[in-house]
Amino acid sequence: MEPSAIPxxxxxxxxxRVAEHAARRDLTGRWLLSAPAMIIxxxxxxxxxxxxxxxxxxxxxxxxxxxxxxxxxxxWFSVFLQRDIFDDTVTLADAHLSIFWRSLKLSLVxxxxxxxxxxxxxxxxxxxxxxxxxxxxxxxxxPFWTNLLIRTFAMQQVIRNEGxxxxxxxxxxxxxxxxxxxxxxxxxxxxxxYVYLPLMVLPLYASMEKLDFRLVEAGYDLYAGxxxxxxxxxxxxxxxxxxxxxxxxxxxxxxxxVIPRVLGGGKTMMLGNLIELQFGxxxxxxLGAAISITLMILVMVALLFYVRNASxxxxxxx
Amino acid sequence: MAEDKSVAVEARGIxxxxxxxxxxxxxxxxxxxxxxxxxxxxxxxxxxCGKTTLLRLIAGFEFPTYGAxxxxxxxxxxxxxxxxxxxxxxxxxxxFPHLTVAQNVAFGLQMLGRPRAETAARVTAMxxxxxxxxxxxxxTDQISGGQAQRVALARALAPAPKVLLxxxxxxxxxxxxxxxxxxxxxRMQNETxxxxxxxxxxxxxxxxxxxxxxxxSAGRILQVGTPREIYEHPADRFVANFIGETNFLQGExxxxxxxxxxxxxDLGVTLKATLPRGGLPRGRxxxxxxxxxxxxxxxxxxxxxxxxxxxxxxxxxxxxFHVRLASGGLFLVRAQNSHGAPAQLPGEPVVVxxxxxxxxxxxx
Numbered sequence: 001m002e003p004s005a006i007p008x009x010x011x012x013x014x015x016x017r018v019a020e021h022a023a024r025r026d027l028t029g030r031w032l033l034s035a036p037a038m039i040i041x042x043x044x045x046x047x048x049x050x051x052x053x054x055x056x057x058x059x060x061x062x063x064x065x066x067x068x069x070x071x072x073x074x075x076w077f078s079v080f081l082q083r084d085i086f087d088d089t090v091t092l093a094d095a096h097l098s099i100f101w102r103s104l105k106l107s108l109v110x111x112x113x114x115x116x117x118x119x120x121x122x123x124x125x126x127x128x129x130x131x132x133x134x135x136x137x138x139x140x141x142x143p144f145w146t147n148l149l150i151r152t153f154a155m156q157q158v159i160r161n162e163g164x165x166x167x168x169x170x171x172x173x174x175x176x177x178x179x180x181x182x183x184x185x186x187x188x189x190x191x192x193x194y195v196y197l198p199l200m201v202l203p204l205y206a207s208m209e210k211l212d213f214r215l216v217e218a219g220y221d222l223y224a225g226x227x228x229x230x231x232x233x234x235x236x237x238x239x240x241x242x243x244x245x246x247x248x249x250x251x252x253x254x255x256x257x258v259i260p261r262v263l264g265g266g267k268t269m270m271l272g273n274l275i276e277l278q279f280g281x282x283x284x285x286x287l288g289a290a291i292s293i294t295l296m297i298l299v300m301v302a303l304l305f306y307v308r309n310a311s312x313x314x315x316x317x318x
Numbered sequence: 319m320a321e322d323k324s325v326a327v328e329a330r331g332i333x334x335x336x337x338x339x340x341x342x343x344x345x346x347x348x349x350x351x352x353x354x355x356x357x358x359x360x361x362x363x364x365x366x367c368g369k370t371t372l373l374r375l376i377a378g379f380e381f382p383t384y385g386a387x388x389x390x391x392x393x394x395x396x397x398x399x400x401x402x403x404x405x406x407x408x409x410x411x412x413x414f415p416h417l418t419v420a421q422n423v424a425f426g427l428q429m430l431g432r433p434r435a436e437t438a439a440r441v442t443a444m445x446x447x448x449x450x451x452x453x454x455x456x457x458t459d460q461i462s463g464g465q466a467q468r469v470a471l472a473r474a475l476a477p478a479p480k481v482l483l484x485x486x487x488x489x490x491x492x493x494x495x496x497x498x499x500x501x502x503x504x505r506m507q508n509e510t511x512x513x514x515x516x517x518x519x520x521x522x523x524x525x526x527x528x529x530x531x532x533x534x535s536a537g538r539i540l541q542v543g544t545p546r547e548i549y550e551h552p553a554d555r556f557v558a559n560f561i562g563e564t565n566f567l568q569g570e571x572x573x574x575x576x577x578x579x580x581x582x583x584d585l586g587v588t589l590k591a592t593l594p595r596g597g598l599p600r601g602r603x604x605x606x607x608x609x610x611x612x613x614x615x616x617x618x619x620x621x622x623x624x625x626x627x628x629x630x631x632x633x634x635x636x637x638x639f640h641v642r643l644a645s646g647g648l649f650l651v652r653a654q655n656s657h658g659a660p661a662q663l664p665g666e667p668v669v670v671x672x673x674x675x676x677x678x679x680x681x682x
Contacts, residue, residue: 217379218412220399222426223477228400232425236416 056289064283075286079294096274096291103271104298106185107253110192114200114249115242117193122204122241123234126211137205140198148195152262155191156182159263183265191259196252200245207241208234243310250306251299271295325391326481326513327353327376332385334371345371347537349385353481353515354530358507360516362524363534364560369517372534373483376515377406389480400429405474406483409490411466413458419469420445420454426477444472447506464495471503475510484516488523500527521561525549533557549608553594554681558606565607565649571679579679581605585623585645591677603679609652611676614639614660617667625649627668630660641670 059072077083082093125136143151158164159181166178181187211234219229235242257272264270269277271291278288334346346368353359361369374380376387378399387395394402405426413422423444427437445451448468453461461469467487474482484503488496504527507514518524524531525545532542533556541553552558555566569583574593581603582588591605617624628648629640637660639651649670653660662668 212410212412214408214410214412215414217399218406218408218414219425220379221377221404221406222473223400223429224425225400225429228429232429233414 052289052292056286056293058286060284060286062283064279064285066285072286075284075288075290078284078287079290099269099271099274100298102185102268103254103256106188106192106270107250107256109189110196110253111200111246111250113189113193114197115246118197118200118204118245119242122201122208125201125205126208127213133209137202140201143195143198148258149262151195152191152259155194156262159187159190182263183267185264185268187263188256188260188268188270191263192253192256195259196249199248199252203244203248204238204241207238207244211237239310243307246306247303250302254299254302255295324355325352326355326357326389327515328388329372329376330386330388332372332375332382332387334368334375334380335383345537346375346382349537349539351532351539351542353513356511356513358504358514358516358527358529360518360524360528360531361534362518362521362531362560365519367534368537369519369534370485373406373485373515373517376481377404377483378402403477403480404483405477405479406485407470407474407487409486411470411487413466413469413473415458417458418454419450419456419458419461422458422469423472423476425473430477440476444476447475447509448472448502463490464499467491467499468502471506475506475512479512481513481515484514486517486519488518489520496523503527525561533560535560551592551594551678552606552680555604555606558678558680563609563650563652565609565612567605567607567647567677569603569605570601571603578675581677581679583623585643587621587623589672589677590674591679592675593679594681605677606680607672607677609638609650610636610654611673612649612651613671613673614641614651614653614662615669615671616662617669622669622671623649624667624669627662627664627666629664630662639668641668643670 055066056075057071057073058066058068059070059074061067078093078096080093080096081090083090121140125133125140128136156163160166161178161180161182165181166175169175170178181190215233215237216229219233224232255272256270257276260268260270260273264273275288275291275295278284278291282288329349329351332346332349333344335342335344337343349368349372351372361372363369371380375382375395378394378397378401382395385395386393389402389404394404414425417425420441423441424437427440432440441454442451445454448471450465450468450472453465458466458469467490470487488499488503491499500523503514503516516524516527525548528545530542530544531548532539533548534540535556541548541557543551548557549561552561552564558564558566567583567585569581571579572582572588573580578590578592580588581591583605589605614627615622623641623643625641625643627639628642631638631640632655634655636652636654639653639660639662641649641651643649651670
């Protein structure tokens with residue numbers, strides 16, 4: 001009896017360890033599943049990033065490209081500063097600064113406008129019956145089905161001097177001279193709001209859909225009016241959606257390239273266009289690389305501030 | 319006397335339909351009910367009977383299709399919930415997850431614009447009432463279901479509502495906790511003097527807690543009364559069946575007098591049964607007998623219903639005897655347990671004797 005009982009006991013003791021081993025092997029397997037994506041991300045995104053970082057510290061080539069291995073800080077110097085050709089005095093690069101400022105301003109305004117427009121839209125969709133929600137979401141995502149360039153040119157058809165908007169306003173007698181919208185910051189803003197609005201609506205909707213509307217009822221029951229419920233209950237609870245939507249709109253806005261190119265013309269550049277210029281006609285790859293990395297740092301700092309701020313505000317409420 | 323108390327809430331001819339036209343669903347059908355001041359009033363009924371709809375109409379989350387809701391004589395049926403001095407304890411508790419326990423309790427007072435010091439004092443007092451002072455700064459996901467229940471109660475009581483509405487607040491708790499909370503709720507109602515309107519589908523809960531209750535079915539109120547009235551004198555077959563365990567016997571009324579009648583049962587026995595208030599059914603009728611109002615005896619007695627003892631179920635405090643009557647129907651007898659095993663054994667012939675005045679005639 002006894003000898004056979006002991007191995008059985010040992011097996012019982014070992015059982016949790018066996019399970020742990022199995023779980024660990026399973027986990028290793030799952031890491032392997034993500035390997036192809038990891039490899040692509042490394043070679044297509046992180047790798048080139050290091051190339052860019054290296055290029056920004058090299059001397060520029062005469063016809064574009066860089067002089068490999070030739071160390072130079074000229075690229076970084078020219079991001080915000082310029083040296084006078086004649087007397088070598090160093091001044092701030094006004095052109096670059098104004099482009100940075102415009103990009104930042106337009107991105108912030110775009111984020112704000114999409115938030116103000118997207119919030120009620122998302123709330124509307126989230127409060128529809130389950131079946132019609134899909135239809136509304138489909139309508140919101142329709143613009144994604146069309147190429148960005150085509151959508152931007154379509155926008156141009158609407159706002160140009162002989163476009164739909166101006167023709168309509170003149171025909172109805174509201175104005176007699178066409179409004180100059182094309183090639184202004186307003187045009188870029190309109191284009192960016194139009195293109196990025198779905199990126200705000202979708203995450204907002206996702207968090208509103210999870211909102212327990214019984215909490216809204218509880219708010220009304222406890223004497224909160226419509227504004228009180230919005231401010232004290234809905235906004236704090238959908239904060240993750242607000243943060244996600246703002247990030248999704250702000251980042252591509254800051255690096256926007258096609259929209260300012262088409263709607264802003266050459267006059268109103270944004271950072272994306274400035275970077276393109278350095279790698280193209282400007283033939284100053286180190287400067288282009290330095291501006292790119294500056295842009296990346298700018299985005300990261302902005303994100304850091306925003307996320308921390310949002311979570312602190314959240315902590316204040318809860 | 320309860321009758322002297324003034325009316326807290328009155329529903330007058332409330333009809334509530336959801337949807338339009340032919341697809342309309344009538345959740346409440348011409349419901350009228352009076353809830354008195356300081357009363358623990360329960361709306362009892364199976365799910366889908368309209369009890370929660372009636373509660374939501376009083377709270378202001380829904381508006382009646384027809385009818386008026388009077389709070390201390392003033393029609394509030396069209397007011398939004400935030401303009402009604404009425405608070406709700408939700409079935410899901412609906413505690414705000416982004417606020418702490420204390421902030422949840424303070425919410426209503428803050429929305430009413432009460433001074434900061436007053437709010438803080440009131441929150442402390444409410445948390446003491448529900449014995450949650452020590453957990454005031456916890457997040458709502460860091461407390462148990464029973465504790466969440468207490469917080470929901472404190473939050474609803476904090477603004478000192480005239481009427482507190484409770485929508486099946488105990489249904490999510492386990493048996494033991496539910497029993498404790500039943501007593502707690504009753505204590506809080508006594509301490510605060512607030513009128514409680516309580517919704518439940520649990521008849522035992524309704525009987526133990528209520529001053530009065532209304533039994534509802536299919537959008538109508540079938541009977542309103544004290545637990546004793548409802549249990550001992552059910553108005554109709556549904557109420558008798560829904561509240562407690564019941565034996566139904568068919569028979570014919572032979573002679574009726576003041577409040578009672580001689581009923582000749584189809585089983586051949588004649589017994590004296592109480593008549594319901596108001597209506598006086600003629601001819602064929604149904605008589606209900608509670609299991610604890612019948613006594614089991616050995617075969618031979620000629621005054622009772624004879625049958626075969628089929629099964630004995632022992633359940634601690636009492637024992638249930640399943641008797642197969644001559645008609646083929648099953649009759650349930652319940653007897654309090656004393657020392658020793660029951661005298662009868664399954665399979666033996668027995669006689670069921672119904673106590674005087676225990677049978678009750680009900681309408682169908």
